């Protein structure tokens with residue numbers, strides 16, 4: 001976790017309005033002090049000192065390892081092909097490795113939850129929203145905060161490794177060099193388009209069958225909210241008690 005704050009002057013930053021609690025409008029000099037390698041510090045930016053960033057891949061790997069260490073069985077390279085339904089009740093999943101029985105099933109499969117739930121008559125309003133993530137090797141400390149400039153978001157996820165979010169087709173190296181001095185040696189390590197799950201009305205978390213045998217968790221800020229959502233959902237699934245904090249996130253039951 002890097003508590004590095006953020007600096008934003010992209011279209012979504014609200015740089016022309018009231019910044020809101022915990023956010024501050026800063027001028028060119030302050031931007032230059034916060035990000036000394038910026039070629040052309042903007043006239044105004046929104047500074048949020050409390051913002052932080054993580055390396056989502058490293059977080060996912062750490063969580064899987066921790067679950068395994070606590071006794072979870074992890075199967076990789078196995079595709080869930082459908083739900084196992086016995087006498088009208090979800091009783092597990094079917095996968096490329098066979099059937100897996102379970103008293104309770106939680107689907108946390110991003111956009112795939114729509115297809116998996118459909119045979120039960122559950123229509124989840126979730127679409128895929130493609131976004132391009134690029135990982136680059138660059139001098140450590142080049143980018144200090146989470147920088148959101150028009151057409152390019154950049155942050156350092158570990159010393160010497162940056163993660164950028166860019167529109168399709170934009171040259172990542174050129175975008176970084178255009179923003180920062182000292183990025184000439186930067187090289188692309190990975191360039192991938194991810195399909196972000198985008199529910200129409202915000203996060204969908206909770207049981208999707210009245211007997212609470214099947215649950216879903218699908219949301220757009222799936223990294224930022226994962227710790228909270230996972231903790232609340234675990235309380236519900238294990239404790240058999242729905243918590244008030246998730247009341248606004250319930251899927252419509254068939």
Ligand SMILES: Cc1cc2nc3c(=O)[nH]c(=O)nc-3n(C[C@H](O)[C@H](O)[C@H](O)COP(=O)(O)OP(=O)(O)OC[C@H]3O[C@@H](n4cnc5c(N)ncnc54)[C@H](O)[C@@H]3O)c2cc1C
Pocket residue numbers: 078079080081108109110111112130131132133165193194195196197217218219220221222223224225
């Ligand atoms: C460029 C980019 C920038 C982003 N920035 C942010 C950000 O700043 N903050 C934030 O919170 N979020 C961000 N996101 C979104 C975030 O990545 C998603 O919200 C998050 O990944 C959703 O997590 P998830 O586990 O629900 O789904 P996913 O990450 O989609 O994971 C689903 C998993 O289920 C597996 N799966 C799917 N179907 C099956 C099946 N049938 N059988 C077995 N396995 C299956 C997939 O292989 C995958 O591993 C960003 C995404 C991108 C692409």
